[in-house]
Amino acid sequence: MEINDLTPAETRVWHAFASGASVDFRATEDEDPADGASWGPERTVRASVLRALLLDGPQEDGRVAALSLAGARVTERLDLQYATVDHPVRLRHCYFEEEPRFYGARLRELNLSESVLPGLVSHAVRVEGVLRLTRARFSGMVRLAGAEVTGSLYLESTRIDAPDAEGPVLQLNQAVLGADLWAPGLRAGGEVRLTGARVAGTVNLTDAVLGRPGGTALHAETLSAEADVVLRRAEVRGRLELRGARIPGRLDLSHARLANPGGTALRASSCVIGELWLREGPVVQGALNLRRTQVDVLFLQPEVVPAWVQLNDLTYTSLVPHEPAERRLPMLEKGDSYLPFLYEQLTAAAYRRIGDDDAARSVQLAKQRRRRRTLPWYGRLWGHLQDVTVGYGFRPVRAGGWLFSLLAAGALVYGLHHPPALKPDEAPDFNPVFYTLDLLLPVISFGQEAAFSPRGWYQTLSYVLVVTGWILATTVITGLTRTVSRQ
Template sequence: MEIGDLTPAELRVREAFAAGVHLDFRPSPDDRPADGATWGPERTVRAHVLRALLLDGPRQDGEIPALNLAGARITGQLDLQYATVGHPVRLRHCHFAEAPRCYAARMRELNLSESVLPGLVAHAVHVDGVLRLTRTRCTGTVRLGGARISGSLYLEGAEMSAPEGDDPVLQLNQAAIGADLWAPGLRVQGQARLNGAGIAGTVNLNEARLHHPGRAAFDAETLSTGGHVLLRHAEVLGWAGLRGARIAGRLDLSYARLSNPGGPMLRASSSVIGELWLRKGPPMEGSLNLRRARIERLMIEPESVPGEVMLGDLTYTSLAPHEPAERRLPMLERDRNGYVPHAYQQLTAAYRRVGDDHAARLVQLDKQRRHRRTLPWYGRLWGLVQDVTVGYGFRPLRAAGWLLSLLAIGSVTFALHHPLPLKADEAPPFDPVFYTLDLLLPVISFGQEAAFAPAGWYQTLSYVLVVTGWILATTVLAGVTRSVSRQ
């Protein structure tokens, strides 16, 4: 690069680079990079000039060279693919005519904050420090798949969109970030792909807007984070995929709007999550898939649960906030796969861990009723008898109530009309209460039933009492057996 070939603006850039000082072409801090196509030659720099400076630029004794430029219009393509750049690259508030190309480059620092770019090609880039795209506006694809960033990736307030196509707008698949992905307020019109990414810190997407209606808006399958994934107050239009993700901290969807009507909304099957928060926001539109997921703490409000869920083999240690069983059970009834016994067992265990045995019994009772719907007619009939009589063993006092009612009916009836004795000279004195008990209790005998023989419809009543007694005894035994087996 000959000095005589440089424009006055490029000469200023060359001098600032050698001294490592900041050069700002902006006439005022309110200057808009979006208007950069109209900027004149006094602030226009050719991309190949910047490339030459970064690869073999001049040095000033006692100074550390750095490309620290603001407010420039950069024409041509800044091509640094496979390059090793030992200087910080800070191109803030700039307007790029073409997408920079940093494929497989090795850099100390890359800062394109508040600039306007038609995209960024940086697959497999290695950045030893941080990569900043704060409030950057990209009108094409940002390709950072396989990137290795020792520090943090900053995307707060960035805006990204691209022509409709199959490629994700933000590509971070298989990226490795040594600290945080810091992107509160990020705007993506299209798909943000993070599948296979490894992030040592936190993924902060609070107040982000991820829009890709009907398609994948946030694809983060097998994502691994050492911190949290925060989507508080976010808006996700399209489905979010976290299948197989490993999130050590909290997946926080508090106050978020999650919408993919008629399709899946959150796919988190086979994931391992420290805490899942789904609360304080409008009801999720679309289905919730937590099959085979393992969650330490599930904080989910009934109002936030969508109309369709998939909870097969979901395991969780604790459930919050504490709600009555009547408010939790509708969630289990919305499972796409119908009756899922494991989901009831998990909810029962959660209530027992906090000492709410009453709620645990209600869940188990509802489980038996759901199971009854899956049986053939005779199984449903027998289940109905157990439900009405003893509540499947969870309401044993019902049996006592039935026995007392039948005892009263039989005692009054037979007190008004004594049955005739079989052998008048051998029969004991008739007692209507113990005679009725003899009919009701199939094992215990008070000597009354064998000594007297009712006739007519009284005989029919005695048969009803005998059959009812056997049914009550059998259902009580079945309920007790079920209760003991649960313990």
């Protein structure tokens, strides 16, 4: 391109490029680049001029050439597909009439911060440094699928509003980032796709607002982040999809608002997560799916658990904060079937681990009561009897109360009306207390039951005491056996 063909604004940019100097067309630092369509020729630069500079622009000896431009209106399309650009590209506070294309390009640095663009096409781009889109505003799709950035990708307070987009408005699927995905305050009116992305640092979506009601707002299946994934105070309207993610650090959903009524709000199944924090926020609107996930520390407050959860084969080493069993048990009742493993997991990770045996017994008792609902009528009847008498063996003190009451009743009745002896000459002296104990305790004999034989309803009472004693003894032995086997 001949320099004589350039406008005064373009000539200024051309001369500044060789030395890496910055050109700023802004009248004030707080002007809005959204008004760029009205900017005149004094601050208008053709994209073909920028392309010519980046591919074959002048350079000064001893200086680093760079395109550093602010406050410009860029006409035409900046097309650098498959190009190799060895110079930093900084186009801040600019207004683009057409979406730039960096498909398959190799760049040293790309900075489009605070600019207004109709979209961005940068599939498979490679940036040897950082890619900055801080506070940029897009009215179309941002395509970065398969991008490779050796440094960080910055999307702080970036806004993407693409109501007519036929697909995800932000595409980062299969992207590889050598550092962080730094996007606090990101606003995306559509699906954000991170499927298969690999991030060597942290995925920071603090205060982000992601909206695709009725669909998937954040699609991050098999995401691999080597540090944390942070969505503190984020608002996600639609499904948060994390199936198969690998997050050795923390998945932080503290103070987050997850809403997908009628569907799944959070699907983090088949994941491996160091710490999962779901706390200090409103109740999740929609289902919570943590099936087959492995978590070291599950920080889950009962207040945020929704009405429907799927926890099949969820394993965790510890559950915090410490809550009474009565506050944890409703979570296990919200699934679609009886899953004994959930009760065992809660007992081991939340209560036995810290020595809270009372809470552990409460969970085991709840497990038996839930199981009872799956049994036929005769099993349920026997279960109710075990529950009332000794709490399935987890309430042994209750058995002592029943035995003491029956002993007192039997001793009183038989003390007032002694049963006749079978062999008066050989029978020992009658003792109503030990006679009743003989009836109640099947494995102990004081010689009273064999020596005396009641008549009429007193005999019926003896049968009741014998049967009741067997029931109590059986349930107590069952409970003791269960308790010993858990130790």
